[in-house]
Amino acid sequence: AECILLFSPQDVQIQRYLIENSIPSAERRDSEYKKLQYIVNYCHTSRCLRGEILQYFGQKNSPKYCDNCSNCNNTGEFIDITVEAQKILSCAWRMKGQFGVTMLAGVLKGSKNKKLLQYGLNGLSSYGLLHNYTLKEIQHLVKVLIAEKYLCLTEGRYPIVKLLPGAAPVLKGEQRVFHRKRVKKHKEIANQPLFEQLRQLRLQIAQKERVPPYVVFPDSTLREMCEQLPADTSALLTIKGVGETRLKNYGQFFLEVLRSYVGGKNKTSSTNMQPGTEQENQTASHVITYNMYKEGKTIDEIARLRDLKAVTIQNHIIRCDREGYHINWNDFIDPQYEQLILGQVKKVGANRLKLIKDELPEEIDYFSIRAVICKFGFNTSPK
Known part of the structure; x- marks a missing residue:
């Protein structure tokens, strides 16, 4: 038999909300929170998944390797994340078990989040220790x-991170x-001609500012622009690697190239389209x-x-x-x-999506914000 587990971080937020608002008994809520965790x-362990299930149901000395689950058959190699783990554990200790995963990741990233600054967490020695990682990577x-x-994590709708005894030896x-790194399939760049145009623009800006091209935007960001073809500043801001500063400094230059490409001869031949049917090749x-x-x-x-x-x-x-x-x-x-x-x-x-997001509950995503902006007809053009 084959079992497929579909999992998204948003699922956790929804379940926490349902537990908090539909179960009156505090004791039963705590039990449900533990089951959810x-x-x-x-979903995040690198250990044998069959062994994890057997341990959950009380079997002792369960096998460490079953040669059948997706973890045991994963072709990815184990990588040493000891240094990253030490930085995370050290930061969690310095935060004194008073904050959740998002705030912990923000401190390690060196975020300028308003709440983070209000709590003075930017003064911790661990602030910015993982600045070269994205927030999602740190949270993972x-x-x-x-x-x-x-x-x-403590139980409750807003769980906080605490150290366990196992952290001390680390x-x-x-x-x-160690953590098993999953092998990513190589993906062909969508809209290759556009990618080259964006790279040329990036090179011109980099030469003018006398910085390496990746300081403007890394290749991964340009690839995602080619894939998503953002049409305005709010869409561009959802691209990984585009923050408020880069949007302000370079956003309009890149949007001009993107709009020109979409509006030109390649408008209906984006490689985002799935090949194979006549309708998709024409639409x-x-x-x-x-x-x-x-x-x-x-x-x-x-x-x-x-x-x-x-x-x-989205x-x-x-x-x-x-477009009407x-x-x-x-x-x-x-x-x-x-x-x-x-x-x-x-x-x-x-047009300040990041600032809006920072002031809202964690479970509200960027698309929900953009949906409200569109529904009420706000202008997202930069001032």
Whole structure:
């Protein structure tokens, strides 16, 4: 038999919300939180998955290798993450067990998050120790350490990170930490001609500012631009590697190239389109997405069927709205958060997505914010 586990970090937030708001008994809530954390740890562990299940149900001396689960058959190699683990554990200790995964990752990244600065966490010696990692990568490492029982999360809707006894040998240099790195399939660059145009623009800017090209944008960011074809500043800001500073300094230059490419002869031949059918070869990629949306399919279903990232499908929906296609934004906005998002948009401006996101609960994603912006017709052009 084959078992496939579908997991997304957003699932955890939803389950925590349901537990908190649908179970009146505090004792039962704590039990449900523990069960949820078992599942999260199961998704992040590098150990034998069969062994983890057997241990959960009380079997002692379960096998460390079954030669059958996805972890045991994973072709990726174990990498030494001891140094990263020591930095994370040290930072968690200095934060005195008072904050969650997001804040811990922000400190290690060296984030300028408003709440982080208000708490004075930028004064910790561990501030910025993992600045060369993305926030998601740091959060993943933290969750790996939780799964491997070096850290734990408290129960409750807003869990905080605490050290476990197993962290001590790692901090003292007496034990090393390894994690299996999954092998990523090489993916061909979408819209190669556009990629070369963006690289040329990047080189011109780098030469003018006398900095290495990757300081402007790394290749990975340019590849994602080619894949998603962002049409405005809010869409560009969702690209990994584009922050507020880079958006302000370089955003309009890159958007001009992107818009020119989309509006030119390559408009309907984006390699984001799935080959094989006559209809897809003749129809713009975002229109294909729109047609599937009108059929009642969700963003995740469209992404899976088209073998695209969910964020690409989200950008297609945004683009369709701007081109006049009817989008029912209530399909994508949680009613309990709509007014909260709207208030922050009015407060800081529709083109300041990062600032808006920082002031909202963690479970509200960027697409929800952009959906509210589109629904109420805010102008996202830079001032």
